Amino acid sequence: MRQLPDRPNLDQLRHQARELQRRSKAMTLSAAQLAVAREYGFSSWTRLKAEVDRRRSILKPQVRTWQGMRDWSAQLLERTTGKDVAAWNRVISRRRFAKESALRKWLTAQRVTGYAQMLLVWERFGYPDFMTAGANDLIGRQYADRPSLRPILDATLAALPGIGQVAVVQARKTYVSLVSKRRTFAVIQATTKNRVDLGLRLRDQPISGRLKPGKGVGNGSMTVRVPLSSPADLDHEALGWLKRAYDENA
Numbered sequence: 001m002r003q004l005p006d007r008p009n010l011d012q013l014r015h016q017a018r019e020l021q022r023r024s025k026a027m028t029l030s031a032a033q034l035a036v037a038r039e040y041g042f043s044s045w046t047r048l049k050a051e052v053d054r055r056r057s058i059l060k061p062q063v064r065t066w067q068g069m070r071d072w073s074a075q076l077l078e079r080t081t082g083k084d085v086a087a088w089n090r091v092i093s094r095r096r097f098a099k100e101s102a103l104r105k106w107l108t109a110q111r112v113t114g115y116a117q118m119l120l121v122w123e124r125f126g127y128p129d130f131m132t133a134g135a136n137d138l139i140g141r142q143y144a145d146r147p148s149l150r151p152i153l154d155a156t157l158a159a160l161p162g163i164g165q166v167a168v169v170q171a172r173k174t175y176v177s178l179v180s181k182r183r184t185f186a187v188i189q190a191t192t193k194n195r196v197d198l199g200l201r202l203r204d205q206p207i208s209g210r211l212k213p214g215k216g217v218g219n220g221s222m223t224v225r226v227p228l229s230s231p232a233d234l235d236h237e238a239l240g241w242l243k244r245a246y247d248e249n250a
């Protein structure tokens with residue numbers, strides 16, 4: 001009996017059933033689905049599908065709200081500098097920075113960078129719309145005119161528990177960021193109406209085969225992208241690249 005993976009993909013199971021039907025020309029699709037279900041120890045395709053849905057609902061992580069993102073960034077700031085947001089805001093207020101660029105330059109000199117710096121800039125000059133909008137609202141807008149691509153995002157999020165301890169899943173205006181405790185290691189972007197790009201931050205990775213240049217995907221820090229047209233494209237190879245991106249940036 002075959003073992004159902006911890007993060008099963010229903011599209012891949014359907015593909016197995018279609019392949020079985022193709023090899024056995026006298027078999028109907030429903031009979032092939034039943035055979036696949038029994039291979040995994042289930043008495044029917046319906047019960048197999050219910051188990052897949054159950055596991056996906058358990059493994060799918062919570063997308064972080066803007067308030068959760070702020071709290072996480074505030075904890076990072078205090079942990080790395082020893083001062084909380086209020087203390088930094090008092091210092092920044094006294095200096096009366098007129099431009100974001102001047103504040104960023106000064107914070108960099110104080111060794112406050114990354115998400116901690118971004119938080120303090122937003123505290124001084126205001127939070128952007130994508131931060132105050134709800135995560136579900138942002139994601140809904142990204143896939144409003146391309147609903148057939150939404151399962152690719154869902155499949156990627158469902159795979160994360162097998163990748164590593166992702167610190168933040170942050171919805172942005174046009175993409176979703178996957179952030180380790182250190183920095184963004186991947187983004188999920190519905191780039192066209194027919195394609196989602198999985199952007200990855202990989203060191204010294206040649207552009208070849210399925211790996212395309214990462215320019216134009218996410219926040220500009222992705223070195224490569226993997227085009228995905230269906231959840232089935234998020235296969236062992238693609239998940240391997242995602243795991244590597246996490247490991248290199250954890």
